[in-house]
Structure formats: C-alpha cells, structure tokens
Amino acid sequence: MLVLGIESSCDETGVALYDSVRGLLAHALYSQIAMHNDYGGVVPELASRDHIRRVLPLTRQVLAESGCTLEALDGIAYTQGPGLAGALLVGAGMARALAFSLNIPAVGVHHLEGHMLSPLISDTPPEFPFVALLVSGGHTQLMRVSGVGRYTLLGETLDDAAGEAFDKTAQLLGLGYPGGPALSKLAAAGDASRFTLPRPMLNSGDFDFSFSGLKTAVLTLVRKQGLDQAADIAAAFQVVAVDVLVGKSLAACAHSGVTRLVVAGGVGANTHLRERLTREAAARGISVFYPRLEFCTDNGAMIAYAGAQRLATHRKTSDLTFAVKPRWELATLDAV
Ligand code: KG4
Ligand code: ZN
Numbered sequence: 001m002l003v004l005g006i007e008s009s010c011d012e013t014g015v016a017l018y019d020s021v022r023g024l025l026a027h028a029l030y031s032q033i034a035m036h037n038d039y040g041g042v043v044p045e046l047a048s049r050d051h052i053r054r055v056l057p058l059t060r061q062v063l064a065e066s067g068c069t070l071e072a073l074d075g076i077a078y079t080q081g082p083g084l085a086g087a088l089l090v091g092a093g094m095a096r097a098l099a100f101s102l103n104i105p106a107v108g109v110h111h112l113e114g115h116m117l118s119p120l121i122s123d124t125p126p127e128f129p130f131v132a133l134l135v136s137g138g139h140t141q142l143m144r145v146s147g148v149g150r151y152t153l154l155g156e157t158l159d160d161a162a163g164e165a166f167d168k169t170a171q172l173l174g175l176g177y178p179g180g181p182a183l184s185k186l187a188a189a190g191d192a193s194r195f196t197l198p199r200p201m202l203n204s205g206d207f208d209f210s211f212s213g214l215k216t217a218v219l220t221l222v223r224k225q226g227l228d229q230a231a232d233i234a235a236a237f238q239v240v241a242v243d244v245l246v247g248k249s250l251a252a253c254a255h256s257g258v259t260r261l262v263v264a265g266g267v268g269a270n271t272h273l274r275e276r277l278t279r280e281a282a283a284r285g286i287s288v289f290y291p292r293l294e295f296c297t298d299n300g301a302m303i304a305y306a307g308a309q310r311l312a313t314h315r316k317t318s319d320l321t322f323a324v325k326p327r328w329e330l331a332t333l334d335a336v
Helices: 033-037 044-066 085-102 111-120 162-172 179-187 212-225 227-256 271-282 300-311
Strands: 002-007 012-019 023-031 075-081 106-110 130-135 140-147 150-156 260-264 287-289
Touching: 002 044, 002 085, 002 300, 012 044, 012 300, 023 044, 023 300, 033 044, 044 085, 075 085, 075 111, 075 300, 085 106, 106 111, 106 300, 111 130, 111 140, 111 260, 111 300, 130 227, 140 227, 150 227, 162 179, 162 212, 162 227, 179 227, 179 271, 212 227, 227 260, 227 271, 260 271, 271 287
Parallel strands: 002 075, 075 106, 130 260, 260 287
Antiparallel strands: 002 012, 012 023, 130 140, 140 150
8 A cells, every 4th residue: 555644743844655565665854943943943833834835845756756656646644633733734734635636545643653653664663562652842651552553651741741851951051943952962072970960750650751840950050050061961961861761661661561662753863862772671671663763753754654554444535624633642542
C-alpha cells in the first residue's frame, strides 16, 4: 500500500511517501524555524500561512523523487492533532481534498502516535511490546505499547514538557529558538559538576515528571552567576534533565517487564540522552531503539508510516468532512 503522509501540526511542513512493502520511498521537510526565530517562538498564524505555501511543492517533490504518480496512491495520511488548529487545517484540508479527488481513503493520524512509531521505520524494528519515552516540545510521557493503538499511559509531566524545559532554559541562557540543540551544544563546552540542580521527582516512586521547578532553579542560578557561566549551567541542566528521563524510563521498563525501550520526539535527538540511555539500559539487558536522527523532530515519514498501519484496516473512501483535534489524548485511540 502506497501512502502519502502530510505533517503540519506546528512549525515544520513534512511530506513523505511510504510503501508497506518497499518501505520509505521519499521524504521532504521545510522548517519554518528561521521565520519564527525573530519572535522567540512559533507564531501560529504565520505558521499556517507558510504551510499553505510549502505543502504542494513538497508533495510534488516526493512524487518526483520516488518516480510515483498521484494515481498510484492508495491512501493519504495527515496529522489530525494535537497541534496548532490553523496549521493542522492546512494539512487536513489538502489531504482530504486530494483523497476525495483521487477517490481513495484519507486518515487522520495522532502526531504522537507518529513519533512513537517512528523507530519502526527501520530494517530492524523493535517488536511489541515496548516502553516508549515520548519527549517532544509539547509532551513528555512514558507509555507501554503492546501494538498499534494499544497504549497504556504509565506517567507524564505534571507541568512543562522536557523539550519545553530545554527551550525555556536556553532562553534564560540567551540562546535562540528552538533551544534544545543550542543548549546541548553549549553544554558540551561546560562543566556539569560546577553547579548542582535539583533532580525533580527522580525518587517519587511513579513515572511522572516535573520540569518547571528545574527551570526556576536555573533562573535563580542565572541571576546569581550571570551569563559568564552559561556553559556550566547548561551542562548542569542537561545532566539533571537526562538523569530524570533515564531513571524513569528504566524504572518503567522494569515495572512493565519489558526489555525494549523506544525513544521518540525532538529531545530524543539529544546526544547526551542517547549515550546515557544506551549505556545504562544495556547494563540492565534493555535494548533501546531510536528513530533516525532526522525523524526525531517533526517529519512526514512518521505520519505516512502510522497512516499506513491505520489504513490497512480502514479503507473507507474519503469524503470532504473533517475536523482537526488541537487537543487529543493518545490513550483514546482505537487499536489496529
Ligand atoms: O518532536 P518535536 O520536533 O516537536 C514537537 O512535537 O514538539 O520536538 C521539538 C523539541 C523542542 O523543544 C526542541 O528544543 C527539542 O525538541 N530538541 C532538543 C534537541 N533537538 C530538539 N532538545 C534537546 N536536545 C536536542 N538535541
Ligand atoms: Zn512533534
């Protein structure tokens, strides 16, 4: 089955073609980061307008790169939520209209399901069940995954998401948006042992997270030390954030009796997290699976892949009625 996937939930337009037999055929991405950088964060209306400009050229690009025609498509998947309503509507409107004109089904995909299944776009995918650590700009969750759509929430953040904590800390340290990659780069030049920050909820006995206190601790430190020590503060923050993510993920695996851990979402691109997790998991007999680095952050490939799984059981031809879901709980999805 050949599926076109369209991602437009936030500040990246991603389009990809996934074939359930041949695998990923092509993917293309346009990032709006430079446009939002001046504002220190994503401006929703600008994001929507830019998705409109990019989505058709990117679609033509993946079709040309893969040598496929529109008529060869068996279905179209688009991000239905969660995300920015206006941005989601661009991908959803385009997907539904195209599917209707081609008389093929269209399916709305949950953005986080896309992230969570993205490590499966691989020649050596993990088998079910696994524990998934979802660490994006908007979400931090630990899930037990026993199949597509079979998700049990083990724990989640009570306040800021992990990516948000990286972004806000980066802002306090005078770095640009998005802050995660910049903070991680600065931290590499710092000494993590110079400052001690709290490890929030590391020993809370559950799988929930809290990052807002950590951000306040960084703010207090920045006020006291000034920005001359920014690299050391960045390193101290990163070590603590990673400690908590690693500690809780391994505890969740032990609790669930699962020896496979999947890491997905933008923070999954963090080198320090990857190194620590891989080392400490191996010592406990747990294998860790990551998406390709380019598929940690938002992309169309994960939407095409997740859509292909859902379209396999959902072959209804598309009509033109649709709704996006800016807020949408992952645990409410149907099993495939
Ligand atoms: O999954 P994603 O692309 O978008 C959402 O669905 O939110 O995640 C974006 C988040 C941002 O907060 C960004 O700062 C963070 O992922 N991020 C990183 C790194 N690369 C991206 N955080 C830490 N280290 C990185 N290398
Ligand atoms: Zn995302």
